[in-house]
Amino acid sequence: MRFHKSESAFFVFIAVILAAGLVIFHAYDVLSDSTDALYQPERMAGFAYLAKLLFATGVLLATALVFGVFFIFPLIRTQVKEEGKLRAMTVSLSARSETLEHAALTDGLTGMQNRRYFDDALKEYLDEFRRIDKPVGLMIFDLDHFKQVNDTHGHDVGDEVLRAVAGCLKDMTRYHDVVARLGGEEFAVVAPNMDHDLLVKLAERIRKGIAAMPILSGNVRLKITASVGLAVWDRKESAEDFFRRADKQLYEAKRQGRNRVSA
Structure with missing residues (x-):
């Protein structure tokens, strides 16, 4: 049976506690023998106090051992299992992607996943996370005033902006997040196992x-901003209703002045 790094570290921690306990027990035994051999009434109070300290330390180590075995280790084990499920789901989604036509699931301009892949992945994540009763977050990004970029600087610059945004999203999300271009200047991220505050x-x-x-058009540095709508799945709604709720928050971010997050 192979152990996760955190589990191995925990076992080392337990081994250290046990070793410390054995040393304290040995010291207590030596102290008892020394007290019997060198009986001096004026020093007995000090020896007795030291013995109590050693005994109290032993009790604390025993408490730490029990706490670690029955509380900390189950938490570590649960986290390892959840991580394993996330990895398995990611592998499953990746394998599914490879069995389908790559072009049908990939955005040709940015190289990221497209709307078709996003819709299927969102449904799969909701189905899986319904079973383990964990949250799923959804972010929808829309670039502000993107039409002005195309009109002022040309579509080549607009395409470069979209590729740069796609790269930023990929770099700042996790390996098991689903990152897709929905179309035009709109992107989405499915972020599993994230509550409202983390999202x-x-x-x-x-x-x-x-x-x-840093996006340059000739000697002009373009400032690109995005409005973001967020939603955390309520574990009951369909994928369509979930997306629609996040989309409403995106429009709210636009209404409030753009370049902001609305949740």
Whole structure:
């Protein structure tokens, strides 16, 4: 049976506690023998106090051992199992992608997943996470005033902006997140196992990352911003209703002035 790194580290921790306990037990035994051999009434109080300290330390180590075995280790084991499920799901999605026509699932301009892949992946993630009762987050990004970029600088520059945004999204998301271009200047990220607070923090980091991208058109540095709509799956709604709720938040971000996250 192979152990995860965190489990191996835990076993080392337990071994150290056991070793420390054995040393303390040995010291306690030696101290008891020394007390009997060198009986001096004026020093007995000090020996007795030291013996109590050793005994108390032993009790604390025993408590730490019990706490580690019956509380910490089950938590580690649960996290390892959840990570294994995420990896298995990712491998499954990757294998499924390879069995289908690559062009049918890939956006030709950015090289990322397209709307068809996104729709299928979103449904699969919701089905899987319904079984393990874990949250799923959804982010929808829309580039602000993108039409002006095409009209002012040309479609070649607009295409470069889209590729740069796609690269930013890939770099700032996790390996098991689904990152796709939905069409035009709209992108989406499915972020499994993320609650509301974590999803907002991630969306803010990506929004700031997009705004900070160095995109040049001749001697002009373009400033690209994005509005973001967020939703965390309520574990009941369909994929369509889930997407529609995030999309409404995207329009709310636009209504509030753009270049912001609405959740």
